Amino acid sequence: MILPIRKFPDPVLQRPGEPVMDFDDALQSFVSDMFETMYAAQGIGLAAPQVGVSRRVTVIDLSGGKDPEQKMVLVNPEIIERAGKLYEEEGCLSFPEIREKVVRAARVTVRAQDEHGKWFEAEGEELLSRCMQHEIDHLDGVLFIFRISGLKRDLALRKIRKMQRAGEW
């Protein structure tokens, strides 16, 4: 089932997600809905708060559904190591048409549970590293426009307000 994606400034996007305790059927079906929603929106990452669920769950697939090996479910994830620096443009499904350069670690190691509750570690470089950091930020209620300069953020917020007024947001 495709879920509606919440856009900024929906307050759920800035609320830290609750840890997941139950790895039950409801979670499995939620994770599968998240993948379906992400693919339909042509995204490479989606976090539960973006569909209005304040839980620490995120899905990532850099292949956009073409390569099952790249599907990644991160439940209760934590970044345990970061190295290097990247400064690249990012977008977010909750901010259509807004793209901004964000400073991120070039490599991260993440510790997380899968949808069955099994703990694992995963490493990400370049795009995967950025995506992991962006999605884990969502679980802390942190949005990418709060990781750019105040000046650039004001410009982006002005653009959003303009689109809202025009009924395009």
Ligand code: NI
């Ligand atoms: Ni996002």
